[in-house]
Amino acid sequence: MTDVKITAASFQKAQSDQSKNQEKISAPSLTFFQDAVRRLRKNKVAVVSFFILVLIAVVAFCAPILAPRDPNAQNANYANLPPRIANTDIPGFRGKSKNAAGVETNPYITNNVPHDQTYILGTDYLGRDLFSRILYGTRLSLIIAVVATVVDLLIGLPYGIISGWKGGRVDTFMQRIIEIISSVPNLIVVILLLLVLKPGLSSIILAIAFSSWVTMARLIRAQTLQLKEQEYILASITLGESTWKIAWKHLIPNLSSTIIIQTMFSIPTAIFFEAFLSFIGIGIPAPNASLGTLLSDGQKAFRFLPYQMWYPAAVLCILMIAFNLFADGLRDAFDPKSD
Amino acid sequence: MTKYILKRIFYMIITLFIVASVTFFMMKLMPGTPFTNQEKLSPAQLKIMNEQYGLNKPLWQQYLIYLGNLLHGDFGTSFQFNNQPVLSLIMTRLQPSLLIGAQAMILGSILGILLGAVAAMNKNNWIDSLATFVSIVGISVPSFVAGVMLQFYLAFKWHLFPIALWNGWESSILPSLALAFSPLAQTARFMRTEMVDVLNSDYIELSKAKGNTRWQTVVKHTLRNSLIPVITILGPLTANILTGSLVVENIFSIPGIGEQFVKSIMTNDYPTIMGLTIFYSLLFMIMLLITDILYSLIDPRIRLTSKEGN
Numbered sequence: 001m002t003d004v005k006i007t008a009a010s011f012q013k014a015q016s017d018q019s020k021n022q023e024k025i026s027a028p029s030l031t032f033f034q035d036a037v038r039r040l041r042k043n044k045v046a047v048v049s050f051f052i053l054v055l056i057a058v059v060a061f062c063a064p065i066l067a068p069r070d071p072n073a074q075n076a077n078y079a080n081l082p083p084r085i086a087n088t089d090i091p092g093f094r095g096k097s098k099n100a101a102g103v104e105t106n107p108y109i110t111n112n113v114p115h116d117q118t119y120i121l122g123t124d125y126l127g128r129d130l131f132s133r134i135l136y137g138t139r140l141s142l143i144i145a146v147v148a149t150v151v152d153l154l155i156g157l158p159y160g161i162i163s164g165w166k167g168g169r170v171d172t173f174m175q176r177i178i179e180i181i182s183s184v185p186n187l188i189v190v191i192l193l194l195l196v197l198k199p200g201l202s203s204i205i206l207a208i209a210f211s212s213w214v215t216m217a218r219l220i221r222a223q224t225l226q227l228k229e230q231e232y233i234l235a236s237i238t239l240g241e242s243t244w245k246i247a248w249k250h251l252i253p254n255l256s257s258t259i260i261i262q263t264m265f266s267i268p269t270a271i272f273f274e275a276f277l278s279f280i281g282i283g284i285p286a287p288n289a290s291l292g293t294l295l296s297d298g299q300k301a302f303r304f305l306p307y308q309m310w311y312p313a314a315v316l317c318i319l320m321i322a323f324n325l326f327a328d329g330l331r332d333a334f335d336p337k338s339d
Numbered sequence: 340m341t342k343y344i345l346k347r348i349f350y351m352i353i354t355l356f357i358v359a360s361v362t363f364f365m366m367k368l369m370p371g372t373p374f375t376n377q378e379k380l381s382p383a384q385l386k387i388m389n390e391q392y393g394l395n396k397p398l399w400q401q402y403l404i405y406l407g408n409l410l411h412g413d414f415g416t417s418f419q420f421n422n423q424p425v426l427s428l429i430m431t432r433l434q435p436s437l438l439i440g441a442q443a444m445i446l447g448s449i450l451g452i453l454l455g456a457v458a459a460m461n462k463n464n465w466i467d468s469l470a471t472f473v474s475i476v477g478i479s480v481p482s483f484v485a486g487v488m489l490q491f492y493l494a495f496k497w498h499l500f501p502i503a504l505w506n507g508w509e510s511s512i513l514p515s516l517a518l519a520f521s522p523l524a525q526t527a528r529f530m531r532t533e534m535v536d537v538l539n540s541d542y543i544e545l546s547k548a549k550g551n552t553r554w555q556t557v558v559k560h561t562l563r564n565s566l567i568p569v570i571t572i573l574g575p576l577t578a579n580i581l582t583g584s585l586v587v588e589n590i591f592s593i594p595g596i597g598e599q600f601v602k603s604i605m606t607n608d609y610p611t612i613m614g615l616t617i618f619y620s621l622l623f624m625i626m627l628l629i630t631d632i633l634y635s636l637i638d639p640r641i642r643l644t645s646k647e648g649n
Contacts, residue, residue, distance in 0.1 A: 320479035
């Protein structure tokens with residue numbers, strides 16, 4: 001056996017920062033929202049839909065600047081002119097249409113419309129410029145949908161929080177009310193309300209909001225029930241925080257993803273309701289244009305002047321598809337479990 | 340189970356009572372009377388009319404009479420439409436609506452289930468994207484836009500189907516198609532999510548390990564298990580079809596209850612509006628009840644948990 005000499009030289013100094021390196025955080029830590037936005041930006045479909053929505057909203061809200069004519073100005077001589085862009089030759093914009101017998105005519109010539117007059121999307125049966133009407137109509141539909149959704153949130157959020165937070169008898173009672181409202185199909189509720197209220201913008205908004213807050217309240221309640229059991233809530237109760245403050249500081253921030261997602265789904269539903277109501281004739285009163293009234297006017301002349309229905313329908317469909325796709329993207333981004 | 344159903348039916352009756360009361364008072368608040376649309380009536384004539392319809396009695400009496408009649412299945416008499424009893428008005432118009440609604444529901448849900456299943460089996464490739472796109476379009480495009488488009492192309496341009504009116508079964512095809520879009524889209528979406536979940540579960544792995552072919556696994560295990568939750572959207576789908584029918588029946592001039600409802604709104608025909616509201620709510624609640632019963636019958640796990648809950 002030989003002696004093993006252990007000297008200082010056989011040792012090596014350990015790197016003191018090794019453990020530090022392992023635990024070093026390489027990426028900046030993200031808050032929940034930053035993380036969600038990051039995921040959302042990766043979703044191409046959602047990003048494209050978002051830009052389409054922004055574009056439509058900007059164009060619609062600039063209607064007073066962009067619209068070439070007054071949307072409600074009638075001109076009986078220029079009624080039912082098909083789309084035409086002056087001094088160009090693009091198919092579909094030549095100002096020609098087929099009459100009832102199927103013969104192609106040019107109403108621009110028969111009605112002596114000056115050659116440089118441009119009606120990009122034609123005119124309706126009262127000679128109103130369809131392009132201007134679509135711009136204003138989209139704006140009105142968007143306003144109705146957004147305001148209705150805000151009102152819906154203002155009712156649904158407190159209702160859901162109170163119901164979930166209080167629990168017990170209050171909860172049972174509040175849930176019974178919700179059950180009764182939701183046992184009547186939504187649109188029937190809207191129609192009945194609209195019949196009672198004076199026809200007009202605010203009634204439509206109220207009616208739509210009143211029928212859609214139920215979904216919001218239900219979701220919020222379910223979430224509140226879960227959040228109520230969390231330790232940090234218990235901690236704030238123990239610290240003597242008032243219920244109001246707990247709701248503001250703890251519940252609402254934690255409910256925010258549910259709120260955002262549900263809001264984004266409520267807007268297209270509200271657009272649909274408005275279009276539906278105007279289509280059956282109890283929506284926006286004439287002469288104002290909304291997407292629904294444009295559709296219903298267009299539908300009456302659809303067989304021979306299909307463009308009067310086509311363009312509003314296209315705008316409505318694009319708007320609805322973009323909203324739904326964007327909302328889908330938001331849901332995936334905020335709730336990664338769902339995918 | 341029986342106890343549960345009885346309890347649900349009891350709640351349904353209470354709900355119907357509340358719906359009936361609320362609609363009754365709402366209709367009383369409505370501006371305009373049913374006689375505003377008629378030609379000028381002398382005060383004496385108006386008085387006779389009001390007496391005939393019981394409109395001169397105090398509100399609470401009218402309310403009690405209305406509720407009493409409801410219990411006898413008497414929904415009142417229509418103010419317009421030849422003074423028919425509301426119930427018979429609904430009954431004569433029920434058949435077209437039921438036919439169209441049922442066809443749309445069956446067609447929509449079967450196609451939706453297939454579409455969703457195909458999408459889930461091809462998860463994350465182009466078939467899936469296509470199916471997702473179809474269902475988004477189906478959810479986004481309102482049934483009245485779809486209806487008008489179908490009418491224009493299939494009926495007006497290509498003469499494949501009757502344009503409108505109710506002449507035999509051919510007339511029901513286009514409206515059913517228009518109404519089927521939304522159930523199709525919703526079932527497809529739901530089915531896809533469910534099936535993706537099921538495909539990731541252990542028993543599917545086991546079935547593969549046993550040497551079952553892909554199709555055996557899909558038919559025997561995947562489809563059956565993913566179909567169970569799809570039943571839960573039967574209720575919302577019914578609501579969609581009900582509301583869709585209001586306007587689709589108008590587009591195709593079909594003498595159904597949806598068209599009647601819109602007509603009654605236009606003519607301030609309170610009894611018919613009230614009757615149809617109650618009818619729609621009843622139908623909707625029955626569908627929700629059937630959904631729940633079906634669900635617990637098909638999935639034994641649900642029954643178990645409800646027993647434990649009791």
